[in-house]
Amino acid sequence: MAKLKTSRSLQLCFLLLWASYTAWAVDPSRYISQYAHSSWTIQDGSFSGIPHAITQTTDGYLWIGTEAGLVRFDGVRFVPWVEPEGEHLPQAAIYSLLGPADGGLWIGTGVGLAHWKDGDLINYSSVVGRVNSIQEDEQGTVWMVRSRIGLGQSGPLCGITGKDIHCYGAADGLKCALGSSEVAIDRQANVWVGSSDALCRWRPGSSSIYLQQELKETEGLVGVSALSIGDDGAIWAGIARAGKKFGLRRLMNGVWKSYTVPGMDGARLAVNTLLLDRSNALWVGTVSQGIYRVYKGKADHFSSSDGLSSDAVQRFFQDKEGDIWVVTSKGIDCFRDLRVTTFSLREGLTADSAGSVLAAEDGALWIGNQGGLDILRQGALVRMKTHDGLPGQDITSLLEDHAGRMWIGVDRDLAVYDHKRFRLIKRADGSGVGVVVAMTEDTEHNIWASVVGNDAGLYRIRDFNVIEIPTPPHTSARALAPDFRSGILMGLRGGGLARYDDGRFESFSFNQGAAQDPVSNLLVDHDGTIWAATDHGLLRWKEGNVDTLNSRNGLPCDPIYALVRDNLGSLWLSTRCGFVAISDSELGRWQKQPDSAVKVKTYDALDGAQPGHASFQPGVSKSADGRLWFANDIFVQMIDPGHLEVNALAPPVHIEKIVADRRNYSPEDKLRLPALTRDLEIDYTALSFVVPQQVRFRYKLEGRDSDWQDPMTRRQAFYNDLRPGNYQFRVIACNNDGVWNEEGATLSFSIAPAWYQTTWFRVFFFAAILAMAWILYRVRVHQVAKAISARFDDRLSERTRMARELHDTFLQTIQGSKFVVDDGLEDPLDAVKMHRALGQVSAWLEQAIEEGRAALNSLRSSTILRNDLGPALKRAAESGVVPDGMTISVSVIGDARELHPIVRDELYRIGHEAIQNAKAHSHGSSLEIDLAYDHDLVLHIRDNGVGIDPGYAMNGREGHFGLRGMRERAARIGARLTILSSAESGTDILVVVAGNVSFTHPETGIFSRLRNLYRRAARHRDPL
Incomplete structure (x- = not known):
């Protein structure tokens, strides 16, 4: 059973409040039918099993004992009681209940007794038999009586003090039979026991027996089935199977009498249960005749025809707010006071057609009704009809004049009731006034009447004369x-x-x-x-x-x-x-x-x-x-502004359960819910049974809500956005009159974090973020440094390239021009030689200009056009000075493909340098240039000259950049440069650039490679 730990101070405060308001009760001056009546039946599905008992524990809950088990009720919801794990009641069928002052619950079953408190269930194995009634005396001793005990067992009466239990029987002076059904305790601490053969009064050392002879005179199985003790010491006893004399009896001053009052023949009642409420009204529950209530010598009756769940009444109970609860064979009923009292046909009106009402100066209430005139005087209703002299049946408007006379609109006439006689008021022509809907008296004591129908108009009556006013x-x-x-x-x-x-x-x-x-x-x-x-x-x-x-x-x-x-x-x-x-x-x-x-x-x-x-x-x-x-x-309704009692008892508040992701949890303090809890429902209640529909709530979840939430009458709180952490849920409530229980109920719980919601993960994640940011920072710094270095390298590379350009073209042309000039200066008088030298110088200077311009243009754009590498190399080979006797051949193998601009320019510069070196220094007779577009880009330049001095083959001559520039250009584009040279075979230069670097759209298909191989073989006339 879900429970909350309540502080002892709160329990004590609640008990004191309960004790201070025990004077509350339903108003006994009203008819039972004028109370608010609610009913819950087995057929409605409110609970299963026939109910037998009802009580209220100090926490405010009502408990109902049924044939099928124990049910808890908060005024709105019935909740079956669940036995603690591993523990069981002696039997499911419950016949008696008691909510003692210690806050627990005594449970009497068909075969034994149990006590439940703070989640612990104790079975008293020494108590066997059916426990029929349980009471607590002023000293806290719990008394119970039982039947169906069996041979060898002690007596029917048992007393329990603390954990000690002792049962009493004939050996202790208790002369009642073993089958006892009722127990009651008077102000002198006498214990009264009702059994199947007598009524016994017992206390240690003293015992008396009553009604034994009377019970013997009745027919069939009988017994004292009900007991109630009044504040005046009167003992009320009810007999379950009544004869002509013995139904309801009263013991006063040692004398037993049958009790009969107007509206109830007590001698003929089969009484099942009794209750003296806090107003000293006696409630009588019968075997088959419903409820009787006796107050000040008058009885009122209420049965199934009036709405009672059943005429077989088993128990009465009055809760701490004064409501009367009735247990019947088919359900439970509740009667409570209403602020507004209704008088209808059920309470004695002529009909349920009350069209006017007038309170007279003498205290009587006059009610205009269809079929007669109703007069309520001193709580008694009197019907006045035509046989009482009323000059008609249907009453319309009413008026009491200054002289105390009653003016009454009746049917289509107007009558005056004075000195217990009626006098009709007629117009001058003897006709009636008409249907009077309203009347008043002015300051001059004229009577005015507003009439509808055929005679509609305004009429003034003075000295009983009728004057029609236009x-x-x-x-x-x-x-x-x-x-x-x-x-x-x-x-x-x-x-x-x-x-x-x-x-x-x-x-x-x-x-x-x-x-x-x-x-x-x-x-x-x-x-x-x-x-x-x-x-x-x-x-x-x-x-x-x-x-x-x-x-x-x-x-x-x-x-x-x-x-x-x-x-x-x-x-x-x-x-x-x-x-x-x-x-x-x-x-x-x-x-x-x-x-x-x-x-x-x-x-x-x-x-x-x-x-x-x-x-x-x-x-x-x-x-x-x-x-x-x-x-x-x-009907007529009455409200008394001067006696509107306020329900000053703040309702106890309880948190009943928590539902997290459709799983139920007991509302224990410091509850820990699993990680990733999403949908959370908290069920709470407040125990006020006067008007439970008007109980209002406020709640706040500390750690999430910044202010109080106002769900009005809803008894659940819902959350679906809670993060891991600790929370405290607080709920307060007010009763029907707005009296708040500000302390309310509190529940602390927490939601565990998932692994990625834990503190260590957050620290790790935060550290990882910092580390990542630092790494990104360092990468960025490295990138910036690399970019700056690349810019520096580009500038240095460009300067180096320009040096190569100037060396390979411009400076060589200038140097050649110098050689021509020097040659011409050796013989200045030879005009022909000087003219030829100057012509040569002029041509070379023109070439130097073009080469300088070409070097400048290379800073802005590619040296050659796209896909024009082969023709460009051929132009480089055939331009300038070609040694006499040297033949030059240029071949392009494969389809020319689009090259990367840098690869194109660098490969051209390498080829140009190699061609110029061959023309200037090889002294060979042939120069072959092959450009192959294959899987890779291949440039092959070879001559048959004197070769290159081995000392210069690797790094070139000091102060010259030809060979060094070729190697730098090859490295720049990732090319493989091979230079083979000998005096016998000349110089062979091979440059291979990978296809994925050379070509903007590489071809890697097998068919492309076969096609290129075929073309190369065909060009060299080599067989495949």
């Missing part, structure tokens, strides 16, 4: 009231207000949205303020100014049926939503600020209010004792 069109009055100056005021059916005084009509329209609404009721204050009830709110008229009070100003709804002031000056409204009270101070504040809201107190259906329109006037009346009476065309 009225303007559309001035039919639904309500009449005296004007304290003179004349009368009329609430019109067509809407608005009219005044008639000394032959003059004056009308006033309400122009604030209610002009077309009939005025159903009028109230005139002594300062001349007129209040009018309409379907659009309450209208206030004074000196031509109109204000409207409706739902925009705080009323629960707009339609208003009637209004009246109580003895304290508060204004009471009969509205569609219930009876509404507005204090005089609130009205005064609103009159100064008509747009402001007013504070109201509403009594709705849960308080018994059932307002409605009354067809005739008055529809509301105030009696001399301050009670307010309202008619609604069905």
